[in-house]
Amino acid sequence: MSSIFDVIKKRRSIRRFQRKTVEDEKIRQILNAAIWAPSAGNLQPWVFIAVREQKSIEKIKVMSPGIFDIPAAIIVVCRDMKIAEKAGNPELSIFDIAMASQNMLLMAYELGLGSCPVKSFNQKAIQVLLDLPEHIAPELLVTLGYPAEEPSPRERRDEVIFFEKYG
Amino acid sequence: MVKDMAKDEDKDLKDDLFELFCFMLSSARGLMDEPKVYGPFRIVDSVSRLISILEKHQLADDFLVREKKKIEEGKYSVMDGEDKFREFLDGLMVDFAEELKKR
Numbered sequence: 001m002s003s004i005f006d007v008i009k010k011r012r013s014i015r016r017f018q019r020k021t022v023e024d025e026k027i028r029q030i031l032n033a034a035i036w037a038p039s040a041g042n043l044q045p046w047v048f049i050a051v052r053e054q055k056s057i058e059k060i061k062v063m064s065p066g067i068f069d070i071p072a073a074i075i076v077v078c079r080d081m082k083i084a085e086k087a088g089n090p091e092l093s094i095f096d097i098a099m100a101s102q103n104m105l106l107m108a109y110e111l112g113l114g115s116c117p118v119k120s121f122n123q124k125a126i127q128v129l130l131d132l133p134e135h136i137a138p139e140l141l142v143t144l145g146y147p148a149e150e151p152s153p154r155e156r157r158d159e160v161i162f163f164e165k166y167g
Numbered sequence: 168m169v170k171d172m173a174k175d176e177d178k179d180l181k182d183d184l185f186e187l188f189c190f191m192l193s194s195a196r197g198l199m200d201e202p203k204v205y206g207p208f209r210i211v212d213s214v215s216r217l218i219s220i221l222e223k224h225q226l227a228d229d230f231l232v233r234e235k236k237k238i239e240e241g242k243y244s245v246m247d248g249e250d251k252f253r254e255f256l257d258g259l260m261v262d263f264a265e266e267l268k269k270r
Contacts, residue, residue, distance in 0.1 A: 062189040065197055065209055122199065123195035 007028045007106050012153070014114025015146030022072040026111045027052070028142070030075070033107035037100035045084040045093040046100055049076040053088050059129055060152040061083035062142060066120025076126060077101055090091055097139055114147030176224070178219045190216060207256060208245045211238055230266050234259065 026031075029048050034048055051057055051074045060074055061067045061107035067074075077097050102118055108115040118141040126138040194209040218235040227235075231256035237259065244251040 006217045062186040065190060065194040066211070120194075120197050120205070123187075124197055127192060 002110065004106075006054060007110050009153075011105055011109040012151045013116040014145070014147045014149060014151070015033050015116055015143075016148040017069050017143075018148045019070075019115060020054075020072060020146045022113060022144055022146070023145060024052075026108075026113065027073055027075075027144070030104050030107045030113075031142075033103040034075075034077075034100040037096065037103045038097070039096035040087050040092045043083050043087055043093070043096070044048070045087070046097050047078040047080050048100075049078065049130060050074075051076060052132075056129070060121070060126065060141070062120035063125035063129070066116060066118040067141070067143060069145075069148075072145035075104060075142040075144065076138050077104075077140040077142060079137045079139050081137055094139070098124065101140055102140055108142075108144055110147070113144055114149075116143045117141070118143060129147050180220070183194050183223065187213070187216055204245060204249055204252065206251070208242065211242055211256065211259070215239060215242070220233060231260075234262060237262070 010161070020106075031048050031050060035044065039045060052061060052072070054070070055073055057070060060076075061070060066135075077100065079088060079093050079097055083116060084090040105115050112147065119139075121138075121141055123138055126132070126141075127136075130138070132138065191209075191213055194213070198206050198209060215235050215238040218227055218231045218238075222235070223233055241255040241258070244255045
């Protein structure tokens with residue numbers, strides 16, 4: 001098993017996928033990782049929809065300029081606004097779904113899968129395509145599949161780290 | 168039979184174009200909130216997608232097929248900074264201008 005830091009460092013955003021199905025068991029494990037993320041007030045203001053059918057994936061893709069290939073699956077990460085509003089400031093729930101999404105990206109890597117978080121998609125269109133009620137807001141797509149590319153790591157800005165004080 | 172095949176092909180072309188329109192419209196909406204550089208990226212990506220449709224329906228010439236390959240290989244330079252992406256777009260413009268001169 002890899003160390004958590006290995007997984008964090010080696011994960012890449014994968015945009016090209018093999019034409020190979022991802023096992024349901026792996027998708028379930030990824031979703032399980034998502035629901036174990038922290039959330040403000042433990043509200044868990046999220047909904048995850050795993051889309052695996054090819055036809056549905058293709059339809060989501062045409063409404064998502066940020067998806068460049070046909071992934072084996074797409075996890076649609078949504079906020080349940082009725083729950084999010086219980087926090088007082090519903091905008092806080094964006095942090096919650098971001099943390100859940102990172103869990104999914106790392107879990108996917110650990111399972112030998114590639115993934116990419118995609119924000120460039122049309123929210124209204126996804127709501128229509130997936131029959132989402134008004135209070136379930138799609139916020140992020142996580143594409144999944146076996147990688148067909150090995151992107152090099154991008155440089156990191158380590159000058160952003162400080163101790164005790166800025167500067 | 169030949170008529171039916173032509174009808175199917177017609178429908179196929181219409182479906183492909185319809186999907187392209189969905190892509191372009193969702194790009195238009197998305198670009199209202201996205202970084203400025205995504206604009207030229209989406210346009211060049213649309214060109215590549217349109218050439219793919221032409222190619223699929225045997226309507227693309229060698230020049231367009233070559234340029235599509237170039238776009239697919241170079242479009243991600245958008246992530247390496249604006250200078251690299253500008254250089255990539257300039258290269259495409261030179262190709263298209265030279266081709267235009269010949270036509």
